[in-house]
Amino acid sequence: MTFQELVTLARQGGIEELHVEKLEGDLFLYRAVTAAGSEVIQNESGGVLRPASLQDARKRLRHAGGFDGVPLYLVQQSPYDEMIGLEGEQEAHKAPMSLHTGT
Numbered sequence: 001m002t003f004q005e006l007v008t009l010a011r012q013g014g015i016e017e018l019h020v021e022k023l024e025g026d027l028f029l030y031r032a033v034t035a036a037g038s039e040v041i042q043n044e045s046g047g048v049l050r051p052a053s054l055q056d057a058r059k060r061l062r063h064a065g066g067f068d069g070v071p072l073y074l075v076q077q078s079p080y081d082e083m084i085g086l087e088g089e090q091e092a093h094k095a096p097m098s099l100h101t102g103t
Contacts (some may be wrong), residue, residue: 001039003049003060006032011066018067019075020057020097028057031075062099072097 001009009015009032017033028051030041043049051057054074061067074097 001032002042002044003030003064006030006041007064007066009034010070013069015070017071017073018061019073019094020051020054021075021077022054023077026053028052028054030057058099067099072099 006015006018010018014034015032016035019031019033019038021029021031023029029048030051032039032041041049051060061072073094076093076095
């Protein structure tokens with residue numbers, strides 16, 4: 001799904017949740033949750049759309065419009081410490097957020 005398709009679907013009420021995922025190395029991406037499942041948002045050339053920062057992710061959504069009624073979450077992926085014997089496992093922390101800075 002492209003960003004424009006995401007915007008269209010959000011305006012039609014088809015997005016159950018939208019995640020801004022923060023991965024290791026300060027990489028960000030969008031993941032849309034719909035009745036059909038979840039999907040990472042792609043750019044127009046088919047690669048993963050990667051906002052430059054959390055501020056950039058919010059700005060894109062505000063500018064596009066149509067996301068006011070969509071539950072928005074910041075999901076931070078944090079790998080478990082190899083010292084505790086859980087090599088390769090990841091834990092996700094999901095917190096509600098808004099399109100405005102501060103939350």
